[in-house]
Amino acid sequence: MNDNKEQDHWLARPSTIRKLWWVFSAVLALTVVAQVFIYVKGYFGADGWFGFGAVFGFLSCLAMVLFAKGLGFFLKRDEDYYAAGDDDV
Amino acid sequence: MFDVFPPALIMLGGALLIGLTRGHLRNLFVLGTPLVTLWAVWQIPDGVAATVSFLDYMIEPIEGSPVRRLFATIFAVMAFGGGLYAFRQAKWYELAAAYIYAAGAIGVSFAGDLITLFLYWELMALFSTVVVWCGSTPGSRAAGIRYAIMHLLGGVILKVGIEGVVVHTGSIDVQPMLATNFDTWMILIGILINAAAPPVSAWLSDAYPESSPTGSVFLSAFTTKTAVLALILLFPGEPVLVGIGLFMVMYGIIYALLENDVRRILAYSIVNQVGFMVCAVGIGTQMAINGAAAHAFAHILYKALLFMSAGAVIYRTGFSKCTDLGGLFRTMPLTAVCGIIGALAISGFPLTSGFTTKTMISQAAADESLMFVYFMLAAASAGVFLHAGIKFPWFVFFQKDSGLRPKDAPWNMSAAMVLLSVLCIVLGVFPNLIYDYLPYPVDYVPYTAGKVLFYLQLLLFSGLAFFLLLPLMKRTLTISLDTDWLWRVLAFRIATKGYVFFASLGISLQTRIGGGLNALRNRAEMHFGSRMPKAGVFARSWPIGTTALWIAVLLTGYVLVYVL
Numbered sequence: 001m002n003d004n005k006e007q008d009h010w011l012a013r014p015s016t017i018r019k020l021w022w023v024f025s026a027v028l029a030l031t032v033v034a035q036v037f038i039y040v041k042g043y044f045g046a047d048g049w050f051g052f053g054a055v056f057g058f059l060s061c062l063a064m065v066l067f068a069k070g071l072g073f074f075l076k077r078d079e080d081y082y083a084a085g086d087d088d089v
Numbered sequence: 090m091f092d093v094f095p096p097a098l099i100m101l102g103g104a105l106l107i108g109l110t111r112g113h114l115r116n117l118f119v120l121g122t123p124l125v126t127l128w129a130v131w132q133i134p135d136g137v138a139a140t141v142s143f144l145d146y147m148i149e150p151i152e153g154s155p156v157r158r159l160f161a162t163i164f165a166v167m168a169f170g171g172g173l174y175a176f177r178q179a180k181w182y183e184l185a186a187a188y189i190y191a192a193g194a195i196g197v198s199f200a201g202d203l204i205t206l207f208l209y210w211e212l213m214a215l216f217s218t219v220v221v222w223c224g225s226t227p228g229s230r231a232a233g234i235r236y237a238i239m240h241l242l243g244g245v246i247l248k249v250g251i252e253g254v255v256v257h258t259g260s261i262d263v264q265p266m267l268a269t270n271f272d273t274w275m276i277l278i279g280i281l282i283n284a285a286a287p288p289v290s291a292w293l294s295d296a297y298p299e300s301s302p303t304g305s306v307f308l309s310a311f312t313t314k315t316a317v318l319a320l321i322l323l324f325p326g327e328p329v330l331v332g333i334g335l336f337m338v339m340y341g342i343i344y345a346l347l348e349n350d351v352r353r354i355l356a357y358s359i360v361n362q363v364g365f366m367v368c369a370v371g372i373g374t375q376m377a378i379n380g381a382a383a384h385a386f387a388h389i390l391y392k393a394l395l396f397m398s399a400g401a402v403i404y405r406t407g408f409s410k411c412t413d414l415g416g417l418f419r420t421m422p423l424t425a426v427c428g429i430i431g432a433l434a435i436s437g438f439p440l441t442s443g444f445t446t447k448t449m450i451s452q453a454a455a456d457e458s459l460m461f462v463y464f465m466l467a468a469a470s471a472g473v474f475l476h477a478g479i480k481f482p483w484f485v486f487f488q489k490d491s492g493l494r495p496k497d498a499p500w501n502m503s504a505a506m507v508l509l510s511v512l513c514i515v516l517g518v519f520p521n522l523i524y525d526y527l528p529y530p531v532d533y534v535p536y537t538a539g540k541v542l543f544y545l546q547l548l549l550f551s552g553l554a555f556f557l558l559l560p561l562m563k564r565t566l567t568i569s570l571d572t573d574w575l576w577r578v579l580a581f582r583i584a585t586k587g588y589v590f591f592a593s594l595g596i597s598l599q600t601r602i603g604g605g606l607n608a609l610r611n612r613a614e615m616h617f618g619s620r621m622p623k624a625g626v627f628a629r630s631w632p633i634g635t636t637a638l639w640i641a642v643l644l645t646g647y648v649l650v651y652v653l
Contacts, residue, residue, distance in 0.1 A: 009419050012490065028553060031545045040539040043455035043463065053546030060468035061475050061554035064339075065561055068346040076347065076567040082577055083228075 028054075093138050095151055096129040096161060097199070097209065100168065100192035107185045119176040119184055123169035126195065130161040137201050146261055149201025156382050156528040160318045161198040163386045164191055166512075167310040167393055174397050174505035175303035178404065179223070186219035187307040194311040198318060202261040203251045203276075206319070210247065210283075214240035217312055220304045221296050229299040235577070236296035239282065239289060240312075247279025263322050268329060277324055284316035284367060285360045286333050290340060291573035293360060298352035298409070302400030305352055309396045310389045313359060317366045317385050321528075326373025331462060334368025337361065338469040345476035346562070347569045349410050351399045351485055355392070358435065358477040361469070362388045368462065369450040375529035376456055380449030383523050387442035387516055391434035394509040395481065398428030401498035401506070402485055408493070411564040416490035421497045425486040427506035434513040436478030436548055437470055442516035444544065445535045446523070452533060470544070471551040478548070479555045484564065 010016055032051045042048020047056075103122025107115055133153040141148040168191040175184060189212065196209030218240070221233040253272030255261050268277045285293040297308045324330065341361025345354045362384070369381035401424045402417060403409045418425040430441070437443035447470065454463040498506065516523055524531040555562075614620075619628040 008490075011418065012416070012487075024552075028549055031542065031549055034542055035546075038538045038542050040543050041537075044458075044460045047464075047467070047543070051546065053543040054550040056464075056467060057471040057547035057550040058554050060471050061551045062558065064342055064468075064472050064475065065346060065554070065558050068343045069561055071343060072347050072567075072569065075569040075571075076565070077570055079566050079568055081568060081570075 093132050093134070093151060094129055095139070095196075095199070096126045096133070096165070097192045097196035099126045099129050100165075100188055100195055104185045104188035104192065107181055107188060115181065116176055119172045119188075120169065122188060123165050123172060123191070126168070127162065127165040130158060130165055130195070133158065133161075133199065143204070146202070146204060146255075148205055149262075150196075150205050151199045152201030152263070153199065154528070155526060156318070156321055156378075157198045159382055159386060159526050159528075160314065161195045162526075163314075163389050164194045164198065164311060167191070167307075167389050170390075170393060170397075170505050170509055171303070171307045171310070173508070174306055174400070174502050177499060177501050179301065179303040183220060183223035183301060183304055186216045186223065187304070190216040190220060190307060190311055194315045197315045201263055203254065203263060204261055206263060207244070207248060207251055210315075211244050213312060213315065214244055217308060220307055221300045223304050224300045226299065229301075232296045232299040235573075236292055239292040243279050243282030246275050246282065250275025250277070250279055265325050266323055267327055268324065277327065277329075280316050280319045280323070281333065281367075283312050284320065284363055285313055285337070286367065287336050287340065288572045290337065290360050291571035294344070294348075294353050294356040294571070295573055297356045297359075298350055302404045305355075306393050306396045306400055309355070309359060309392045313363045314385050314389055317363060317370070317381060320367065320370045321378055321381060325370055325378055327371055330367050330371030331459075332371075334364045334366070334371055335462065335465050335469075337364025337367060338465070339472075340364070342469065342472035342476050344569055344571065345480070347567075349412060349564045349567065351402070351409050351411060351414065351481065352396065354411075354476065354481055355395050355399060358395075358473065359392060361473060361476075362392065362435065365447060365450055365466065365469070368466070369453060372450075372453050372457055372459065372462070374453050374457060376449060376533065377453035379524075379527040379529050379531055379533075380446065380453050382527055383446040383449060386523055387434070387446040387513070390509050390516070391431045391441075391443060391513050394427060394431035394506060394513060395435065395477070397502065397506050397509065398424050398431060399481070399485070401502050402495075404502070405495035405498065406493050410566075411484035411488070412566060414485045414491055414493070415488035416486070417493060417495065418486040419490075420494045421486070423503050424498050424506065425482065427503075427510045428486065429482050430510040430513055432478045432482050434517070436474035437544065438478075438548060439536070439541045439544060440514065440517045442513045442523075445517055445520035448535055448540065448544070449533055467547060471547050471554075474548045474551045475555055479552055480562070483555075 032054050035050055040048055040053070042052075046052060100122060103118050103126070106118045106122075110118060133151060135153045135155075137149045137152045139149065139151040141150060168188060171187060172184065175187070193209045193213035193216065196212065197206055200206035200209060214237070218233050218237040221229055221236050223229075250272050253275060257272060266273050268274045282289055293313070297305050300308055320327075320330065337360050341357045341359070341364060345357035345361070348354045348357060366381040366384050366388070369377040369384070399409075402414065402421065405421065406414065406417075408414055434441035434443040437447045451463060451466050451470075454466060497503065520535055524533070614625065616625040617627050618625045
């Protein structure tokens with residue numbers, strides 16, 4: 001299984017990854033387009049809008065990542081932060 | 090007295106036999122005990138099945154009900170899965186401790202009164218600490234001590250509440266209540282500490298990742314989920330739980346996103362998942378309680394599966410950080426596939442157990458017109474996929490080629506992972522297997538085309554967000570401060586400062602008081618002392634004549650005063 005660049009696992013080859021992106025994009029598009037044919041019940045109005053799940057999922061992830069990133073500026077510490085002041089460990 | 094044999098005692102007995110036996114016989118007890126326990130769990134009828142008189146109280150060590158059996162079942166199944174996963178790798182005392190810990194969880198499940206509940210609760214606290222210690226590193230030793238302090242403190246708070254309820258109401262029954270007075274608040278807080286609710290959520294991500302690769306599988310299952318059961322039994326519909334649950338859901342996601350250690354990511358996602366359940370208990374409708382119970386059942390399976398997958402990686406490579414791992418799918422395909430199944434299940438992908446159970450909670454929020462809760466849970470579902478569903482498998486099994494070429498998991502670890510993977514999918518494809526055993530009749534259809542489409546959009550576009558935002562998620566060699574900073578650093582600093590202050594205060598007092606005492610002593614020496622060159626006035630020996638004279642004078646004085 002040890003490999004040089006040419007013989008890397010098929011899943012790790014750039015060509016495969018490019019293809020995967022195409023497939024993934026097609027699936028994404030399909031899930032949105034499918035809403036033309038499939039009725040999504042909205043409990044609060046907005047969640048029944050066309051493509052709401054897609055937009056909401058994407059935006060909430062964006063918000064969470066950015067929020068975590070921002071919080072990280074204040075909360076991130078070196079790995080041995082606790083060990084440094086602790087003779088016991 | 091006893092109509093049935095207590096399942097918890099079978100588990101306890103098995104744990105003792107694990108310690109007493111060796112070799113194949115021990116393996117037999119490791120694998121057999123949970124199965125016998127499972128059988129015993131299903132022998133327990135509804136209602137109180139055993140009573141014992143203790144002091145003036147009627148103790149009900151076994152009380153059956155659908156939700157109690159459901160939790161005891163999953164605890165027994167989990168003990169089997171964990172035992173299978175661990176029996177060739179873990180030390181015997183880790184297995185024994187884990188089984189006593191499981192016995193505690195099963196005991197709590199059937200506890201009909203608060204005293205029994207408390208006893209098993211503490212049994213869990215003690216032996217889960219031992220499991221943490223079985224990590225056998227300086228880090229696990231310290232984390233175990235912090236863990237024990239937190240849980241014993243929680244136990245004391247719970248005990249205060251139980252005492253209060255017993256004294257003020259005279260009832261020791263486990264029955265629904267609301268947090269309306271001091272006693273019930275204490276019980277609620279005691280339970281919430283075990284559920285890893287804020288502000289002490291940090292104990293979980295502090296302790297679990299320090300345990301051994303096998304120990305964390307057991308730890309992930311019992312403590313928080315018995316707390317969920319206790320909430321279902323004691324505080325259904327308690328409004329404060331909705332807010333606490335939502336906070337936990339978001340806290341788990343944000344911290345998991347910042348984290349580098351694989352098992353710590355999974356630990357944060359336990360808090361996140363338990364948040365869903367706590368929120369559901371707070372909503373408190375039949376649909377919500379069903380959702381909480383079903384989700385707990387499904388969660389134990391896929392979370393243990395994820396910890397197994399992570400544990401196999403750590404067991405084979407010795408690394409636990411995203412920055413050290415990557416590309417392991419090449420040589421650990423089975424571990425990778427099982428990890429991905431667990432990741433899909435936790436994200437609630439259609440056809441997995443997460444979808445059929447978690448969506449019940451969202452449905453309950455929608456039925457109650459709780460718009461904010463509903464949208465928060467939907468955002469959280471997307472977030473779960475982000476932090477656990479993709480992040481975990483991506484950074485461990487794909488990402489970059491770390492150059493590591495470990496062997497795949499040992500056969501028993503693989504068997505346990507396959508077992509749990511199958512269960513995750515079976516419960517997703519045949520949800521009635523679990524719906525039929527929920528506390529209330531289920532009026533819910535998970536697989537409608539609209540619902541599936543909505544969640545597919547939600548999850549797949551979260552996936553898109555993950556890969557587009559990958560540069561922002563580059564792992565760093567850091568940890569994130571949490572509320573445990575308050576007691577690990579701030580409290581320590583205050584204690585150190587306090588110690589220095591009081592020590593210097595003591596020294597200055599000593600010099601001052603010491604000076605005063607010295608002067609006093611010198612004066613006393615002057616009057617009473619006999620060792621000076623000239624003895625003190627009270628220490629001298631006086632001639633008899635002088636004494637007689639003074640007595641005569643005193644007597645005369647006395648007579649005069651008396652006569653006058």
